[in-house]
Amino acid sequence: MFTVYVIAPIFQTISLSLYAWDGLSPARYIGLHNYAELYHDPDFWLSLKNNLIWLFGFMLAIPAGLAMALFLNQAVFGIRLIKALFFFPFVISQVVIGLVFSWFYDPSNGLLFHVLHFFGISPVAVLSDERFVTYGIVAAGLYPQIAYCMILYLTGLNNLRSDLIEAARLEGASGWQMLVKVVLPQLRAATFIAVVVTIVGALRSFDMVSIMTQGGPYGSSRVLAYYMYEEALSEYGYRMGYGAAIATVLFLIMLVYISMVLFRIYKQEKEHG
Incomplete structure:
Protein backbone atom coordinates (compact mmCIF):
# COMPACT_ATOMS: atom_id res chain seq x y z
CA MET A 1 0.00 0.00 0.00
CA PHE A 2 2.80 2.43 0.90
CA THR A 3 4.65 1.60 -2.32
CA VAL A 4 1.55 2.03 -4.48
CA TYR A 5 0.24 5.22 -2.92
CA VAL A 6 3.45 7.00 -1.81
CA ILE A 7 6.66 5.68 -3.41
CA ALA A 8 5.32 5.12 -6.94
CA PRO A 9 3.65 8.59 -7.19
CA ILE A 10 6.92 10.24 -6.13
CA PHE A 11 8.79 8.64 -9.02
CA GLN A 12 5.86 9.32 -11.36
CA THR A 13 5.98 13.02 -10.44
CA ILE A 14 9.73 13.20 -11.00
CA SER A 15 9.25 11.51 -14.38
CA LEU A 16 6.39 13.86 -15.33
CA SER A 17 8.56 16.89 -14.52
CA LEU A 18 10.67 16.01 -17.59
CA TYR A 19 7.69 16.44 -19.93
CA ALA A 20 5.50 19.21 -21.28
CA TRP A 21 1.90 18.07 -20.81
CA ASP A 22 -1.45 19.85 -20.50
CA GLY A 23 -3.26 16.78 -19.15
CA LEU A 24 -5.08 16.02 -22.44
CA SER A 25 -2.76 15.96 -25.42
CA PRO A 26 0.20 13.54 -25.64
CA LEU A 55 9.28 27.05 7.91
CA PHE A 56 11.05 29.34 10.39
CA GLY A 57 7.74 30.76 11.64
CA PHE A 58 6.22 27.32 12.16
CA MET A 59 9.20 26.17 14.24
CA LEU A 60 7.86 28.47 16.96
CA ALA A 61 5.06 25.93 17.42
CA ILE A 62 7.48 23.47 19.06
CA PRO A 63 8.67 25.58 22.06
CA ALA A 64 5.19 27.12 22.35
CA GLY A 65 3.59 23.66 22.39
CA LEU A 66 6.10 22.48 25.00
CA ALA A 67 5.42 25.54 27.20
CA MET A 68 1.67 24.97 26.99
CA ALA A 69 2.08 21.26 27.75
CA LEU A 70 4.18 22.03 30.84
CA PHE A 71 1.54 24.53 31.94
CA LEU A 72 -1.33 22.06 31.42
CA ASN A 73 0.47 19.10 33.00
CA GLN A 74 -0.85 20.05 36.41
CA ALA A 75 -3.08 18.11 38.79
CA VAL A 76 -5.49 20.94 39.66
CA PHE A 77 -9.27 21.24 39.59
CA GLY A 78 -10.72 21.89 36.13
CA ILE A 79 -7.51 21.13 34.22
CA ARG A 80 -9.30 18.64 31.93
CA LEU A 81 -11.67 21.34 30.75
CA ILE A 82 -8.75 23.71 30.14
CA LYS A 83 -6.92 20.97 28.21
CA ALA A 84 -10.00 20.46 26.05
CA LEU A 85 -10.13 24.20 25.28
CA PHE A 86 -6.46 24.24 24.30
CA PHE A 87 -6.99 21.09 22.19
CA PHE A 88 -9.97 22.66 20.38
CA PRO A 89 -7.94 24.48 17.65
CA PHE A 90 -6.51 21.18 16.43
CA VAL A 91 -9.91 19.62 15.70
CA ILE A 92 -11.30 22.68 13.91
CA SER A 93 -11.21 22.57 10.12
CA GLN A 94 -8.43 24.61 8.49
CA VAL A 95 -11.14 26.30 6.43
CA VAL A 96 -12.86 27.56 9.57
CA ILE A 97 -9.57 28.79 11.06
CA GLY A 98 -8.73 30.60 7.82
CA LEU A 99 -12.12 32.31 7.75
CA VAL A 100 -11.94 33.27 11.43
CA PHE A 101 -8.50 34.84 11.00
CA SER A 102 -9.67 36.63 7.85
CA TRP A 103 -12.39 38.25 9.97
CA PHE A 104 -9.84 38.89 12.74
CA TYR A 105 -7.60 40.79 10.29
CA ASP A 106 -10.50 42.77 8.74
CA PRO A 107 -9.12 46.35 8.64
CA SER A 108 -12.59 47.91 8.95
CA ASN A 109 -14.21 46.03 11.82
CA GLY A 110 -12.04 43.05 12.82
CA LEU A 111 -10.81 42.35 16.33
CA LEU A 112 -7.29 43.42 15.35
CA PHE A 113 -8.72 46.75 14.17
CA HIS A 114 -10.35 47.36 17.57
CA VAL A 115 -7.21 46.35 19.49
CA LEU A 116 -5.03 48.70 17.43
CA HIS A 117 -7.63 51.45 17.72
CA PHE A 118 -7.66 51.04 21.51
CA PHE A 119 -3.90 51.67 21.62
CA GLY A 120 -4.16 54.58 19.17
CA ILE A 121 -2.47 52.73 16.29
CA SER A 122 -3.68 53.10 12.71
CA PRO A 123 -5.37 49.93 11.36
CA VAL A 124 -3.29 47.61 9.20
CA ALA A 125 -4.76 45.68 6.28
CA VAL A 126 -2.66 42.58 6.98
CA LEU A 127 -3.99 40.42 4.14
CA SER A 128 -3.80 43.24 1.60
CA ASP A 129 -0.29 44.40 2.40
CA GLU A 130 2.59 42.61 0.65
CA ARG A 131 4.85 43.27 3.65
CA PHE A 132 2.63 41.53 6.23
CA VAL A 133 0.42 39.06 4.38
CA THR A 134 2.67 35.99 4.66
CA TYR A 135 3.35 36.58 8.34
CA GLY A 136 -0.40 37.00 8.96
CA ILE A 137 -1.17 33.66 7.31
CA VAL A 138 1.68 31.95 9.18
CA ALA A 139 0.19 33.22 12.47
CA ALA A 140 -3.15 31.67 11.49
CA GLY A 141 -1.43 28.38 10.66
CA LEU A 142 0.42 28.39 13.98
CA TYR A 143 -2.87 28.40 15.88
CA PRO A 144 -3.67 24.69 15.28
CA GLN A 145 -0.02 23.64 14.94
CA ILE A 146 0.81 24.76 18.49
CA ALA A 147 -2.14 22.70 19.73
CA TYR A 148 -0.81 19.63 17.90
CA CYS A 149 2.68 20.01 19.41
CA MET A 150 1.09 20.51 22.81
CA ILE A 151 -0.75 17.18 22.48
CA LEU A 152 2.47 15.39 21.56
CA TYR A 153 4.31 16.82 24.56
CA LEU A 154 1.42 16.14 26.93
CA THR A 155 1.55 12.50 25.87
CA GLY A 156 5.30 12.47 26.44
CA LEU A 157 4.97 14.11 29.87
CA ASN A 158 2.47 11.46 30.94
CA ASN A 159 5.07 8.77 30.15
CA LEU A 160 8.01 10.28 32.04
CA ARG A 161 9.89 7.89 34.32
CA SER A 162 8.96 8.85 37.87
CA ASP A 163 12.09 7.17 39.33
CA LEU A 164 14.34 9.53 37.34
CA ILE A 165 12.30 12.54 38.47
CA GLU A 166 12.53 11.49 42.12
CA ALA A 167 16.25 10.76 41.86
CA ALA A 168 16.84 14.21 40.34
CA ARG A 169 14.87 15.85 43.14
CA LEU A 170 16.94 14.00 45.75
CA GLU A 171 20.05 15.36 44.01
CA GLY A 172 18.66 18.88 44.40
CA ALA A 173 17.58 19.46 40.78
CA SER A 174 14.62 21.77 40.27
CA GLY A 175 13.14 24.21 37.79
CA TRP A 176 15.30 24.78 34.73
CA GLN A 177 17.83 22.07 35.65
CA MET A 178 15.05 19.49 35.97
CA LEU A 179 13.60 20.51 32.61
CA VAL A 180 16.89 20.49 30.66
CA LYS A 181 18.66 17.54 32.29
CA VAL A 182 15.78 15.16 33.09
CA VAL A 183 12.53 16.05 31.30
CA LEU A 184 13.66 17.10 27.80
CA PRO A 185 15.90 14.04 27.22
CA GLN A 186 12.85 11.84 27.87
CA LEU A 187 10.82 13.89 25.38
CA ARG A 188 13.13 13.22 22.42
CA ALA A 189 10.58 11.01 20.66
CA ALA A 190 7.86 13.65 20.99
CA THR A 191 10.27 16.36 19.86
CA PHE A 192 11.28 14.33 16.81
CA ILE A 193 7.66 13.83 15.73
CA ALA A 194 6.86 17.50 16.42
CA VAL A 195 9.83 18.70 14.33
CA VAL A 196 9.10 16.40 11.37
CA VAL A 197 5.36 17.13 11.32
CA THR A 198 5.97 20.87 11.70
CA ILE A 199 8.53 20.94 8.86
CA VAL A 200 6.24 18.98 6.56
CA GLY A 201 3.25 21.15 7.53
CA ALA A 202 5.18 24.35 6.84
CA LEU A 203 6.55 23.24 3.48
CA ARG A 204 3.29 21.81 2.14
CA SER A 205 1.18 24.75 3.33
CA PHE A 206 -1.67 25.30 0.90
CA ASP A 207 -5.11 25.49 2.48
CA MET A 208 -4.55 28.64 4.55
CA VAL A 209 -3.14 30.51 1.55
CA SER A 210 -6.01 29.32 -0.64
CA ILE A 211 -8.69 30.31 1.87
CA MET A 212 -7.29 33.61 3.10
CA THR A 213 -5.68 35.24 0.05
CA GLN A 214 -5.60 32.85 -2.94
CA GLY A 215 -1.94 33.80 -3.28
CA GLY A 216 -2.59 37.55 -3.30
CA PRO A 217 -2.10 40.40 -3.22
CA TYR A 218 -0.41 40.17 -6.63
CA GLY A 219 0.98 36.71 -5.86
CA SER A 220 2.95 37.95 -2.82
CA SER A 221 1.65 35.24 -0.47
CA ARG A 222 2.11 32.28 -2.83
CA VAL A 223 3.91 29.22 -1.50
CA LEU A 224 5.31 26.37 -3.60
CA ALA A 225 2.29 24.09 -3.10
CA TYR A 226 -0.14 26.83 -4.15
CA TYR A 227 2.03 27.87 -7.09
CA MET A 228 2.16 24.22 -8.17
CA TYR A 229 -1.66 24.11 -8.06
CA GLU A 230 -1.92 27.33 -10.08
CA GLU A 231 0.44 26.09 -12.78
CA ALA A 232 -0.82 22.51 -13.02
CA LEU A 233 -4.51 22.48 -12.13
CA SER A 234 -6.03 25.96 -12.23
CA GLU A 235 -7.41 27.86 -15.20
CA TYR A 236 -4.17 29.86 -15.28
CA GLY A 237 -2.00 26.90 -16.19
CA TYR A 238 -2.74 23.26 -17.01
CA ARG A 239 1.04 22.83 -17.23
CA MET A 240 1.30 19.43 -15.58
CA GLY A 241 5.02 19.00 -16.24
CA TYR A 242 5.89 22.42 -14.81
CA GLY A 243 3.71 21.76 -11.77
CA ALA A 244 5.43 18.39 -11.30
CA ALA A 245 8.83 20.17 -11.40
CA ILE A 246 7.67 22.49 -8.60
CA ALA A 247 6.40 19.46 -6.63
CA THR A 248 9.75 17.70 -7.12
CA VAL A 249 11.68 20.71 -5.80
CA LEU A 250 9.33 20.88 -2.80
CA PHE A 251 9.82 17.17 -2.15
CA LEU A 252 13.61 17.51 -2.27
CA ILE A 253 13.54 20.42 0.19
CA MET A 254 11.43 18.33 2.60
CA LEU A 255 13.79 15.39 2.13
CA VAL A 256 16.85 17.51 2.96
CA TYR A 257 15.33 19.02 6.12
CA ILE A 258 13.95 15.74 7.43
CA SER A 259 17.25 13.93 6.66
CA MET A 260 19.09 16.60 8.66
CA VAL A 261 16.74 16.06 11.61
CA LEU A 262 17.10 12.26 11.38
CA PHE A 263 20.91 12.52 11.22
CA ARG A 264 21.01 14.81 14.24
CA ILE A 265 18.77 12.50 16.28
CA TYR A 266 20.85 9.51 15.20
CA LYS A 267 24.00 11.25 16.46
CA GLN A 268 22.32 12.10 19.78
CA GLU A 269 21.17 8.50 20.23
CA LYS A 270 24.68 7.26 19.43
CA GLU A 271 26.26 9.67 21.92
CA HIS A 272 23.88 8.53 24.67
CA GLY A 273 24.52 4.87 24.00
Whole structure:
Protein backbone atom coordinates (compact mmCIF):
# COMPACT_ATOMS: atom_id res chain seq x y z
CA MET A 1 0.00 0.00 0.00
CA PHE A 2 2.80 2.43 0.90
CA THR A 3 4.65 1.60 -2.32
CA VAL A 4 1.55 2.03 -4.48
CA TYR A 5 0.24 5.22 -2.92
CA VAL A 6 3.45 7.00 -1.81
CA ILE A 7 6.66 5.68 -3.41
CA ALA A 8 5.32 5.12 -6.94
CA PRO A 9 3.65 8.59 -7.19
CA ILE A 10 6.92 10.24 -6.13
CA PHE A 11 8.79 8.64 -9.02
CA GLN A 12 5.86 9.32 -11.36
CA THR A 13 5.98 13.02 -10.44
CA ILE A 14 9.73 13.20 -11.00
CA SER A 15 9.25 11.51 -14.38
CA LEU A 16 6.39 13.86 -15.33
CA SER A 17 8.56 16.89 -14.52
CA LEU A 18 10.67 16.01 -17.59
CA TYR A 19 7.69 16.44 -19.93
CA ALA A 20 5.50 19.21 -21.28
CA TRP A 21 1.90 18.07 -20.81
CA ASP A 22 -1.45 19.85 -20.50
CA GLY A 23 -3.26 16.78 -19.15
CA LEU A 24 -5.08 16.02 -22.44
CA SER A 25 -2.76 15.96 -25.42
CA PRO A 26 0.20 13.54 -25.64
CA ALA A 27 3.09 14.39 -23.29
CA ARG A 28 6.25 15.70 -24.97
CA TYR A 29 9.69 14.95 -23.49
CA ILE A 30 11.68 18.16 -22.85
CA GLY A 31 14.34 16.97 -20.38
CA LEU A 32 15.34 19.53 -17.75
CA HIS A 33 13.67 22.47 -19.51
CA ASN A 34 11.04 22.85 -16.75
CA TYR A 35 13.79 23.14 -14.12
CA ALA A 36 15.68 25.68 -16.23
CA GLU A 37 12.49 27.71 -16.50
CA LEU A 38 11.99 27.47 -12.73
CA TYR A 39 15.48 28.87 -12.19
CA HIS A 40 14.56 32.02 -14.13
CA ASP A 41 10.99 32.27 -12.74
CA PRO A 42 10.65 35.13 -10.19
CA ASP A 43 7.29 33.73 -9.00
CA PHE A 44 9.00 30.45 -8.09
CA TRP A 45 11.69 32.23 -6.03
CA LEU A 46 9.07 34.36 -4.26
CA SER A 47 7.09 31.20 -3.43
CA LEU A 48 10.26 29.53 -2.15
CA LYS A 49 11.05 32.57 0.01
CA ASN A 50 7.54 32.45 1.48
CA ASN A 51 7.95 28.74 2.20
CA LEU A 52 11.12 29.51 4.15
CA ILE A 53 9.21 32.14 6.14
CA TRP A 54 6.58 29.49 6.84
CA LEU A 55 9.28 27.05 7.91
CA PHE A 56 11.05 29.34 10.39
CA GLY A 57 7.74 30.76 11.64
CA PHE A 58 6.22 27.32 12.16
CA MET A 59 9.20 26.17 14.24
CA LEU A 60 7.86 28.47 16.96
CA ALA A 61 5.06 25.93 17.42
CA ILE A 62 7.48 23.47 19.06
CA PRO A 63 8.67 25.58 22.06
CA ALA A 64 5.19 27.12 22.35
CA GLY A 65 3.59 23.66 22.39
CA LEU A 66 6.10 22.48 25.00
CA ALA A 67 5.42 25.54 27.20
CA MET A 68 1.67 24.97 26.99
CA ALA A 69 2.08 21.26 27.75
CA LEU A 70 4.18 22.03 30.84
CA PHE A 71 1.54 24.53 31.94
CA LEU A 72 -1.33 22.06 31.42
CA ASN A 73 0.47 19.10 33.00
CA GLN A 74 -0.85 20.05 36.41
CA ALA A 75 -3.08 18.11 38.79
CA VAL A 76 -5.49 20.94 39.66
CA PHE A 77 -9.27 21.24 39.59
CA GLY A 78 -10.72 21.89 36.13
CA ILE A 79 -7.51 21.13 34.22
CA ARG A 80 -9.30 18.64 31.93
CA LEU A 81 -11.67 21.34 30.75
CA ILE A 82 -8.75 23.71 30.14
CA LYS A 83 -6.92 20.97 28.21
CA ALA A 84 -10.00 20.46 26.05
CA LEU A 85 -10.13 24.20 25.28
CA PHE A 86 -6.46 24.24 24.30
CA PHE A 87 -6.99 21.09 22.19
CA PHE A 88 -9.97 22.66 20.38
CA PRO A 89 -7.94 24.48 17.65
CA PHE A 90 -6.51 21.18 16.43
CA VAL A 91 -9.91 19.62 15.70
CA ILE A 92 -11.30 22.68 13.91
CA SER A 93 -11.21 22.57 10.12
CA GLN A 94 -8.43 24.61 8.49
CA VAL A 95 -11.14 26.30 6.43
CA VAL A 96 -12.86 27.56 9.57
CA ILE A 97 -9.57 28.79 11.06
CA GLY A 98 -8.73 30.60 7.82
CA LEU A 99 -12.12 32.31 7.75
CA VAL A 100 -11.94 33.27 11.43
CA PHE A 101 -8.50 34.84 11.00
CA SER A 102 -9.67 36.63 7.85
CA TRP A 103 -12.39 38.25 9.97
CA PHE A 104 -9.84 38.89 12.74
CA TYR A 105 -7.60 40.79 10.29
CA ASP A 106 -10.50 42.77 8.74
CA PRO A 107 -9.12 46.35 8.64
CA SER A 108 -12.59 47.91 8.95
CA ASN A 109 -14.21 46.03 11.82
CA GLY A 110 -12.04 43.05 12.82
CA LEU A 111 -10.81 42.35 16.33
CA LEU A 112 -7.29 43.42 15.35
CA PHE A 113 -8.72 46.75 14.17
CA HIS A 114 -10.35 47.36 17.57
CA VAL A 115 -7.21 46.35 19.49
CA LEU A 116 -5.03 48.70 17.43
CA HIS A 117 -7.63 51.45 17.72
CA PHE A 118 -7.66 51.04 21.51
CA PHE A 119 -3.90 51.67 21.62
CA GLY A 120 -4.16 54.58 19.17
CA ILE A 121 -2.47 52.73 16.29
CA SER A 122 -3.68 53.10 12.71
CA PRO A 123 -5.37 49.93 11.36
CA VAL A 124 -3.29 47.61 9.20
CA ALA A 125 -4.76 45.68 6.28
CA VAL A 126 -2.66 42.58 6.98
CA LEU A 127 -3.99 40.42 4.14
CA SER A 128 -3.80 43.24 1.60
CA ASP A 129 -0.29 44.40 2.40
CA GLU A 130 2.59 42.61 0.65
CA ARG A 131 4.85 43.27 3.65
CA PHE A 132 2.63 41.53 6.23
CA VAL A 133 0.42 39.06 4.38
CA THR A 134 2.67 35.99 4.66
CA TYR A 135 3.35 36.58 8.34
CA GLY A 136 -0.40 37.00 8.96
CA ILE A 137 -1.17 33.66 7.31
CA VAL A 138 1.68 31.95 9.18
CA ALA A 139 0.19 33.22 12.47
CA ALA A 140 -3.15 31.67 11.49
CA GLY A 141 -1.43 28.38 10.66
CA LEU A 142 0.42 28.39 13.98
CA TYR A 143 -2.87 28.40 15.88
CA PRO A 144 -3.67 24.69 15.28
CA GLN A 145 -0.02 23.64 14.94
CA ILE A 146 0.81 24.76 18.49
CA ALA A 147 -2.14 22.70 19.73
CA TYR A 148 -0.81 19.63 17.90
CA CYS A 149 2.68 20.01 19.41
CA MET A 150 1.09 20.51 22.81
CA ILE A 151 -0.75 17.18 22.48
CA LEU A 152 2.47 15.39 21.56
CA TYR A 153 4.31 16.82 24.56
CA LEU A 154 1.42 16.14 26.93
CA THR A 155 1.55 12.50 25.87
CA GLY A 156 5.30 12.47 26.44
CA LEU A 157 4.97 14.11 29.87
CA ASN A 158 2.47 11.46 30.94
CA ASN A 159 5.07 8.77 30.15
CA LEU A 160 8.01 10.28 32.04
CA ARG A 161 9.89 7.89 34.32
CA SER A 162 8.96 8.85 37.87
CA ASP A 163 12.09 7.17 39.33
CA LEU A 164 14.34 9.53 37.34
CA ILE A 165 12.30 12.54 38.47
CA GLU A 166 12.53 11.49 42.12
CA ALA A 167 16.25 10.76 41.86
CA ALA A 168 16.84 14.21 40.34
CA ARG A 169 14.87 15.85 43.14
CA LEU A 170 16.94 14.00 45.75
CA GLU A 171 20.05 15.36 44.01
CA GLY A 172 18.66 18.88 44.40
CA ALA A 173 17.58 19.46 40.78
CA SER A 174 14.62 21.77 40.27
CA GLY A 175 13.14 24.21 37.79
CA TRP A 176 15.30 24.78 34.73
CA GLN A 177 17.83 22.07 35.65
CA MET A 178 15.05 19.49 35.97
CA LEU A 179 13.60 20.51 32.61
CA VAL A 180 16.89 20.49 30.66
CA LYS A 181 18.66 17.54 32.29
CA VAL A 182 15.78 15.16 33.09
CA VAL A 183 12.53 16.05 31.30
CA LEU A 184 13.66 17.10 27.80
CA PRO A 185 15.90 14.04 27.22
CA GLN A 186 12.85 11.84 27.87
CA LEU A 187 10.82 13.89 25.38
CA ARG A 188 13.13 13.22 22.42
CA ALA A 189 10.58 11.01 20.66
CA ALA A 190 7.86 13.65 20.99
CA THR A 191 10.27 16.36 19.86
CA PHE A 192 11.28 14.33 16.81
CA ILE A 193 7.66 13.83 15.73
CA ALA A 194 6.86 17.50 16.42
CA VAL A 195 9.83 18.70 14.33
CA VAL A 196 9.10 16.40 11.37
CA VAL A 197 5.36 17.13 11.32
CA THR A 198 5.97 20.87 11.70
CA ILE A 199 8.53 20.94 8.86
CA VAL A 200 6.24 18.98 6.56
CA GLY A 201 3.25 21.15 7.53
CA ALA A 202 5.18 24.35 6.84
CA LEU A 203 6.55 23.24 3.48
CA ARG A 204 3.29 21.81 2.14
CA SER A 205 1.18 24.75 3.33
CA PHE A 206 -1.67 25.30 0.90
CA ASP A 207 -5.11 25.49 2.48
CA MET A 208 -4.55 28.64 4.55
CA VAL A 209 -3.14 30.51 1.55
CA SER A 210 -6.01 29.32 -0.64
CA ILE A 211 -8.69 30.31 1.87
CA MET A 212 -7.29 33.61 3.10
CA THR A 213 -5.68 35.24 0.05
CA GLN A 214 -5.60 32.85 -2.94
CA GLY A 215 -1.94 33.80 -3.28
CA GLY A 216 -2.59 37.55 -3.30
CA PRO A 217 -2.10 40.40 -3.22
CA TYR A 218 -0.41 40.17 -6.63
CA GLY A 219 0.98 36.71 -5.86
CA SER A 220 2.95 37.95 -2.82
CA SER A 221 1.65 35.24 -0.47
CA ARG A 222 2.11 32.28 -2.83
CA VAL A 223 3.91 29.22 -1.50
CA LEU A 224 5.31 26.37 -3.60
CA ALA A 225 2.29 24.09 -3.10
CA TYR A 226 -0.14 26.83 -4.15
CA TYR A 227 2.03 27.87 -7.09
CA MET A 228 2.16 24.22 -8.17
CA TYR A 229 -1.66 24.11 -8.06
CA GLU A 230 -1.92 27.33 -10.08
CA GLU A 231 0.44 26.09 -12.78
CA ALA A 232 -0.82 22.51 -13.02
CA LEU A 233 -4.51 22.48 -12.13
CA SER A 234 -6.03 25.96 -12.23
CA GLU A 235 -7.41 27.86 -15.20
CA TYR A 236 -4.17 29.86 -15.28
CA GLY A 237 -2.00 26.90 -16.19
CA TYR A 238 -2.74 23.26 -17.01
CA ARG A 239 1.04 22.83 -17.23
CA MET A 240 1.30 19.43 -15.58
CA GLY A 241 5.02 19.00 -16.24
CA TYR A 242 5.89 22.42 -14.81
CA GLY A 243 3.71 21.76 -11.77
CA ALA A 244 5.43 18.39 -11.30
CA ALA A 245 8.83 20.17 -11.40
CA ILE A 246 7.67 22.49 -8.60
CA ALA A 247 6.40 19.46 -6.63
CA THR A 248 9.75 17.70 -7.12
CA VAL A 249 11.68 20.71 -5.80
CA LEU A 250 9.33 20.88 -2.80
CA PHE A 251 9.82 17.17 -2.15
CA LEU A 252 13.61 17.51 -2.27
CA ILE A 253 13.54 20.42 0.19
CA MET A 254 11.43 18.33 2.60
CA LEU A 255 13.79 15.39 2.13
CA VAL A 256 16.85 17.51 2.96
CA TYR A 257 15.33 19.02 6.12
CA ILE A 258 13.95 15.74 7.43
CA SER A 259 17.25 13.93 6.66
CA MET A 260 19.09 16.60 8.66
CA VAL A 261 16.74 16.06 11.61
CA LEU A 262 17.10 12.26 11.38
CA PHE A 263 20.91 12.52 11.22
CA ARG A 264 21.01 14.81 14.24
CA ILE A 265 18.77 12.50 16.28
CA TYR A 266 20.85 9.51 15.20
CA LYS A 267 24.00 11.25 16.46
CA GLN A 268 22.32 12.10 19.78
CA GLU A 269 21.17 8.50 20.23
CA LYS A 270 24.68 7.26 19.43
CA GLU A 271 26.26 9.67 21.92
CA HIS A 272 23.88 8.53 24.67
CA GLY A 273 24.52 4.87 24.00
